[in-house]
Amino acid sequence: MAMETDLIRIGTRGSDLALAQAHETRTRLMAAHGLPKDAFEIEVVSTAGDRIQDRPLAEVGGKGLFTMEIEERLSDGRIDLAVHSAKDMPTELPNGLHLSCFLPREDARDAFIGHSAQKLLDLPQGATVGSSSLRRQALLRRMRPDLNVVLYRGNVPTRLRKLAAGEVDGTMLAMAGLRRLNLADQVTEALPLTSFPPAPGQGAICIESRIGDERVDALLLPIAHEETASALACERAFLAALDGSCRTPIAGHARFSDGKILFSGMILTPDGRDAHEIETDGPAADAAAIGRQAGEELRRRAGPDFFASWT
Structure with missing residues (x-):
């Protein structure tokens, strides 16, 4: 029975990946409620994180740069729900909003896409690897201190074009995003979760909505x-x-x-x-208590000087 709704x-x-995630959400809702495609309107919102391409995000505001403009529209009722990559979400959300739904998680691993070598450990000494993620940059330097790790911004197709043009010898992307864009055939090495652990939330799509919106x-x-x-x-x-x-790897x-x-x-x-595991x-x-206690324990082990080095 179809759900009656406005x-x-x-x-x-507006990136290809963000739109793929919004379309997946719409498809799942259509199937769950017997709704036609025209029951939905997908509104593309330009965010500061998309517009700023020449600097590390840590220098200009962090995770909220990918969500602020969308959340403004959600808060004032211009949109009904927002679809995000879970790893982009700040841990504190604006008043009145919450993460109300998570879709089944995709592959959480990081993928290496090599131009001069297929595997990360096979790159020649001093090779250049591009990444916009501080976590990936830190893990790359931990595994291969000899590499030249550089800032590498842009959406997935842009990064792949830069790689094909030889601007870098390799890059790192989320396996989930490549799968959702039908680009998994570009991957030259899927890195194990044990040796190259992912960002919290990687591979998961979350939906943000207004608290108390029963519809x-x-x-x-x-x-x-x-x-x-x-x-x-967790x-x-x-x-x-x-x-x-x-700012934090x-x-x-x-x-x-x-x-x-x-x-x-x-x-x-x-x-x-320096790393603590x-x-x-x-x-x-x-789940939440397990995660919180793990974070508190690592903070205790590392000591205040460790965290001071990030700021």
């Missing part, structure tokens, strides 16, 4: 994925305990096994020389 307005960034809550309920929500509660609590932002990944959450986390200095587990019902 036009459902979905806010998103949207009912709309999203059938497509919400409980395991992904629990894993992200990872985001870990991030929050570390005051994580785009932080990795964290939660997964399910036999009814428990298994969590592994890491913090690094930007040069990759943790592995822990517990009941899925305690």
Whole structure:
């Protein structure tokens, strides 16, 4: 039975990947409620993070640069829900908004795409690798201190074009994004979660909406994925305990096994020389507490001087 509703307005960034994620959300909602495509309107919103391409995001404001303009439209009612990459979301959201739904998580691994070598460890000494992520840059420097790691901004197709043109010898992208864009055939090496741990939230699509919006809550309920929500509660609590932002090289990944959450986390200095890791587990019902305690423990181990080096 179709759900009776007015036009459902979905806010998103305008990149190919963001639009693919918005379209996936729409497709799932259409199937869950028997709705036609024209029951939805996808509104593309230009964000500061998309417009600023010449500097590291950490220098100009961090994660919120990809969400602020979209959240303004959500708060004032111009859109009904917003579709985001979970790893782009700050741990603190504007008053009145919440992450109300997570879709089933895609592959959380990082992918290496090599131009002069297919595998990261096979790159020649001094090769140039481009990345916009402080976490990936730090992990690259930790694994291969000899590499020339450079800032590499742009959406997925832009980065691939730069790579093909020989601007860098290799780059790192999220496997999930490449899969969603049908570009997984570009990957030359999928890096193990153990040796190259992902960003908290990597591979997950989240939906943000207004707290107390019963219409949207009912709309999203059938497509919400409980395991992904629990894993992200753990990872985001870990991030929050570390005051994580785009300034902080932080990795964290939660997964399910036999009814428990298994969590592994890491913090690094930007040069990759100093790192602290943790592995822990517990009941899925305690996901947020597990993540928070892991973050607090790493903060204690690292000491205040470690974090001072990030600012």
